[in-house]
Amino acid sequence: MDMTTQQRVDIYNRIIKAPISSLDNVGSAKLMATITTDVSRVVQGAKTFPDLVISSVSLIFILGYLFYLNTTVFVYATLAIIFGSISYVLPMYIGSLYFKKGRNNIDRLHVAIRSLLYGTKELKMNHDKQKYFFDKFLLKHEYEVLNNDKKGSVIITSAINYGDLISFLVIGFVAFVFISYNPITNERLSAVIMALLFIASPVSKLLNALPQISMANISLKAINDIFDNLPEEQASQEIISLKSWDTLKLRNLEYSYGSSVDRFALGPIDLDIHKNEITFIVGGNGSGKSTLSKVISLHYPYEKGSISFGSNQVNDENLNSCRQFISAIFTDFYLFDTLLGNYSDDQLKKFEGYLNQLGLGDKVSIKDKVFSTISLSDGQKKRLALAVTFLENRELYIFDEWAADQDPHFKELFYTQILPAIKNEGKAIIVISHDDRYFDIADRVVTMEEGKIKSISTKTKSAMQTDESLCTLTVEA
Numbered sequence: 175m176d177m178t179t180q181q182r183v184d185i186y187n188r189i190i191k192a193p194i195s196s197l198d199n200v201g202s203a204k205l206m207a208t209i210t211t212d213v214s215r216v217v218q219g220a221k222t223f224p225d226l227v228i229s230s231v232s233l234i235f236i237l238g239y240l241f242y243l244n245t246t247v248f249v250y251a252t253l254a255i256i257f258g259s260i261s262y263v264l265p266m267y268i269g270s271l272y273f274k275k276g277r278n279n280i281d282r283l284h285v286a287i288r289s290l291l292y293g294t295k296e297l298k299m300n301h302d303k304q305k306y307f308f309d310k311f312l313l314k315h316e317y318e319v320l321n322n323d324k325k326g327s328v329i330i331t332s333a334i335n336y337g338d339l340i341s342f343l344v345i346g347f348v349a350f351v352f353i354s355y356n357p358i359t360n361e362r363l364s365a366v367i368m369a370l371l372f373i374a375s376p377v378s379k380l381l382n383a384l385p386q387i388s389m390a391n392i393s394l395k396a397i398n399d400i401f402d403n404l405p406e407e408q409a410s411q412e413i414i415s416l417k418s419w420d421t422l423k424l425r426n427l428e429y430s431y432g433s434s435v436d437r438f439a440l441g442p443i444d445l446d447i448h449k450n451e452i453t454f455i456v457g458g459n460g461s462g463k464s465t466l467s468k469v470i471s472l473h474y475p476y477e478k479g480s481i482s483f484g485s486n487q488v489n490d491e492n493l494n495s496c497r498q499f500i501s502a503i504f505t506d507f508y509l510f511d512t513l514l515g516n517y518s519d520d521q522l523k524k525f526e527g528y529l530n531q532l533g534l535g536d537k538v539s540i541k542d543k544v545f546s547t548i549s550l551s552d553g554q555k556k557r558l559a560l561a562v563t564f565l566e567n568r569e570l571y572i573f574d575e576w577a578a579d580q581d582p583h584f585k586e587l588f589y590t591q592i593l594p595a596i597k598n599e600g601k602a603i604i605v606i607s608h609d610d611r612y613f614d615i616a617d618r619v620v621t622m623e624e625g626k627i628k629s630i631s632t633k634t635k636s637a638m639q640t641d642e643s644l645c646t647l648t649v650e651a
């Protein structure tokens with residue numbers, strides 16, 4: 175496989191195997207910069223190696239020939255090469271500092287490009303904001319990348335020309351000074367000068383490769399940095415069949431983000447999520463609901479405690495297998511334009527039924543598993559995502575503020591018909607919601623505050639099984 179492709183495939187594999195928390199920390203802009211810039215720079219650097227080998231071998235042979243012709247000239251030429259190489263170290267170092275600065279600006283440039291692409295609407299509406307953004311961010315980073323790379327190249331190129339000068343100085347010294355003190359035949363002198371002229375070419379090729387090698391070296395460090403900051407999950411990639419389960423048990427679960435200054439700690443959390451039940455997780459902004467949902471969906475690796483799907487306690491052997499129990503629509507969900515996976519014609523027909531039920535029948539059609547469009551309103555996109563999760567037919571559904579973008583009709587449909595229908599299929603459902611109008615459809619309402627469960631209300635039925643009420647259990651912090 176081509177080297178560039180191989181490097182990229184390695185990075186893709188690392189991304190898919192890395193914990194979401196590490197990907198969040200590295201950031202998508204940095205990853206894009208590495209995939210688009212560093213990989214090709216490293217490969218360009220590596221491509222100079224055959225030339226370097228050929229030039230080095232030529233140099234060794236020509237020096238050998240020079241040694242055979244005249245040992246003293248050989249010593250002079252070798253000393254000149256050594257002197258040239260040593261005096262080359264300083265400009266090379268300064269040049270590489272500029273390349274490094276330029277490379278760091280590429281990360282910032284990618285962040286700015288993302289802001290330009292995603293913030294176009296906001297920038298268009300406010301001229302001052304737009305000008306400030308272009309001057310202080312986008313163009314600033316663009317020109318800094320250019321200027322730093324230019325400065326680095328100018329310094330190293332000047333050093334290369336200085337290297338050429340040294341080789342001509344050596345030739346001049348031998349032709350005009352050396353022969354005055356060391357008698358040498360004309361044939362020998364022309365052979366020596368020819369050899370010295372031939373030395374100049376491989377030396378200059380070796381020096382010319384240095385800027386590319388320097389850039390490649392900096393990019394290689396950036397790639398290694400990505401690999402160091404994206405640890406591979408230790409979990410087995412093999413999907414094994416697990417025992418069936420009725421209750422998802424969270425015990426003493428703890429997770430935290432950030433440093434000691436801006437740390438947010440979740441837990442300890444003790445909670446049971448049952449199949450055939452709808453569990454609402456509610457609470458104020460920043461109380462930890464979404465964080466808990468990402469720990470439950472096995473995206474954030476919990477630091478303490480345990481998660482068990484029935485008797486299957488999550489561990490490295492079954493983590494990926496346990497993930498296959500879950501289907502989730504997070505607030506930052508991604509909608510693929512294709513149904514990924516192998517689905518039978520019957521399943522695809524069912525999917526079309528879901529589209530109709532969700533009011534998308536005349537908006538989205540599907541051909542060869544590709545949606546006719548995903549240029550939809552936010553609410554429609556979420557409905558399409560919901561249809562996809564139905565098709566996945568998993569055992570645990572997690573909906574993080576799914577209904578937030580829905581109009582009253584679809585909100586009502588979601589809470590009063592869709593959720594009960596999923597529940598009746600024997601699934602476990604976790605709904606993160608601020609829609610207190612619909613809390614009564616929940617079998618269990620878990621209220622969170624500052625990363626902890628404040629209370630759990632459970633729906634109890636009277637002896638006559640006719641009326642239902644919520645019984646609240648307050649959990650001691």
Ligand SMILES: Nc1ncnc2c1ncn2[C@@H]1O[C@H](COP(=O)(O)OP(=O)(O)OP(=O)(O)O)[C@@H](O)[C@H]1O
Pocket residue numbers: 198431432438457458459460461462463464465466
């Ligand atoms: N990637 C992250 N890195 C560091 N801190 C984070 C990260 N994501 C969330 N937090 C912090 O964790 C806390 C809980 O956030 P979370 O998104 O879980 O709250 P939430 O209850 O879902 O809020 P909301 O109702 O606003 O969606 C917040 O204080 C937030 O600042």
